[in-house]
Amino acid sequence: MIVDLTTFSESTEKYFRFTGEIDQSEMKFLDREIKFDETIEYEAEFFVLDDGYIEMLLKLDMAYTEPCDRCLKDTENIQNIQLSGRLIEGTEEDHYEEGMENLVFYQNDKFDLGEYIKTQIMISLPMKTICDEDCKGLCSGCGTNLNDSTCNCIEHTIDPRLLDLQKFFPKE
Ligand SMILES: [Zn+2]
Ligand SMILES: [Zn+2]
Known part of the structure; x- marks a missing residue:
């Protein structure tokens, strides 16, 4: 046009x-x-x-x-x-x-x-689409959708939002 x-x-x-x-x-x-x-x-x-x-x-x-x-x-x-x-x-x-x-x-x-x-x-357009602010995402270990169920991996026990916060704390 x-x-x-x-x-x-x-x-x-x-x-x-x-x-x-x-x-x-x-x-x-x-x-x-x-x-x-x-x-x-x-x-x-x-x-x-x-x-x-x-x-x-x-x-x-x-x-x-x-x-x-x-x-x-x-x-x-x-x-x-x-x-x-x-x-x-x-x-x-x-x-x-x-x-x-x-x-x-x-x-x-x-x-x-x-x-x-x-x-x-x-x-x-926003950089990303998020289905819900609280979306827990997929387990990085086994791929389970953590909104629907849980799995036995350890990695996912850290909330992705807390992962961001971790940056602010010095590593021991
Ligand atoms: Zn989602
Ligand atoms: Zn898992």
């Missing part, structure tokens, strides 16, 4: 709105088994300001399933993302010094909304 920005500047309208869906098969996640439950819907609103700048407000709704990082159970995540930014001609490198916060780049009066959305989805 490419937005031709000349249609904005040639129009007397100050507001433009696009809605659509992103084809999830185009989304590639290295090392992650993410499945989108439905299509990813977007709404992009463009506001032409009096000084000629264009502000964009983007809303994304998506639901996806990914195995829990601890116990591998398929877990559904719902993400509603809202972003806003000012469109600016050039690339990230051109505007490095201005700080990239809230800048949305385009070249030659064309803004690739589809690419932008795909990148934002990648950036916005």
